[in-house]
Amino acid sequence: MISNSDKILVAGATGGVGQLVVAKLLARDLSVRALTRTRSKAESMFDRKVEIAEGDIRYPNTLLDATTDINYIICCTGTTAFPSLRWDFANLFQPANSPEEVDGEGVKNLVVAAPQDLNRFVFISSCGVLRKDELPYNLLNAFGVLDAKLMGEQAIIASGLPYTIIRPARLIDGPYTSYDLNTLLRAKTDGKKAVKIELGDRLSGETSRIDVANACVEALFHDTTINKDFSMINSGDRPTTTDWLQLFAQL
Numbered sequence: 001m002i003s004n005s006d007k008i009l010v011a012g013a014t015g016g017v018g019q020l021v022v023a024k025l026l027a028r029d030l031s032v033r034a035l036t037r038t039r040s041k042a043e044s045m046f047d048r049k050v051e052i053a054e055g056d057i058r059y060p061n062t063l064l065d066a067t068t069d070i071n072y073i074i075c076c077t078g079t080t081a082f083p084s085l086r087w088d089f090a091n092l093f094q095p096a097n098s099p100e101e102v103d104g105e106g107v108k109n110l111v112v113a114a115p116q117d118l119n120r121f122v123f124i125s126s127c128g129v130l131r132k133d134e135l136p137y138n139l140l141n142a143f144g145v146l147d148a149k150l151m152g153e154q155a156i157i158a159s160g161l162p163y164t165i166i167r168p169a170r171l172i173d174g175p176y177t178s179y180d181l182n183t184l185l186r187a188k189t190d191g192k193k194a195v196k197i198e199l200g201d202r203l204s205g206e207t208s209r210i211d212v213a214n215a216c217v218e219a220l221f222h223d224t225t226i227n228k229d230f231s232m233i234n235s236g237d238r239p240t241t242t243d244w245l246q247l248f249a250q251l
């Protein structure tokens, strides 16, 4: 079980889910190191309440300092499923920031850089990785995002590190435009729909970024999630409180 002396590396900390993960970890008095490609962006976003490590998961040599003395990794990195400016085509001398390079090779690089005694690698993958021939996932995978996510999953499992793989469906809620940590901490976690999780890759629908971030953090407190992969959506009426112990017990 995680303790306050542990340090958690959040890769993709500046992203929609990543920002919420950082805020939720800090709210639990946990120590965070944020991996970002742009130090200044993370510094202003997190109000200097976290350690910052500058690195790009496409480049293994940029990950060495970032992963030193880390006990947990939560990997929230991602790029667009379809070609966009986020693929950074501008620089012909570096690999595109495409799904293959980020969700596949990049995750592999992070796994290799992880300490051997890491307590857990939590990875945000995607619904559909095991259903790539079915609608709508065959369309979503037109540029290989599900192939790449599966490559990332397989690298994590093959590493022998304890892991939790979370497969959300289409993300809703956020990301929040506010760069103020307090604003993030006030982000509402009481959306209208309940959290539903299921082992494997059988659910489809929509998933709240807030609940994906909740699941990433709650997983660290529940050992039933160790070496489990599950899909996650929001559906049905939301109870007053989400009982993560009970949800994870299904796994």
Ligand SMILES: NC(=O)c1ccc[n+]([C@@H]2O[C@H](COP(=O)([O-])OP(=O)(O)OC[C@H]3O[C@@H](n4cnc5c(N)ncnc54)[C@H](OP(=O)(O)O)[C@@H]3O)[C@@H](O)[C@H]2O)c1
Residues within 6 Å of the ligand: 011, 012, 013, 014, 015, 016, 017, 018, 035, 036, 037, 038, 041, 055, 056, 057, 058, 075, 076, 077, 078, 079, 097, 102, 106, 124, 125, 126, 127, 168, 169, 170, 171, 175, 209
């Ligand atoms: N969108 C969906 O419907 C959907 C569905 C299923 C699963 N997912 C997955 O859910 C997760 C969270 O999604 P989101 O929308 O919250 O993500 P997001 O806002 O797009 O954030 C992506 C993060 O990845 C970082 N990143 C991108 N390329 C990187 C690289 N080469 N090296 C290091 N960091 C890099 C970005 O950092 P910079 O600030 O440096 O750009 C950013 O912090 C992602 O893994 C995504 O693939 C999304």
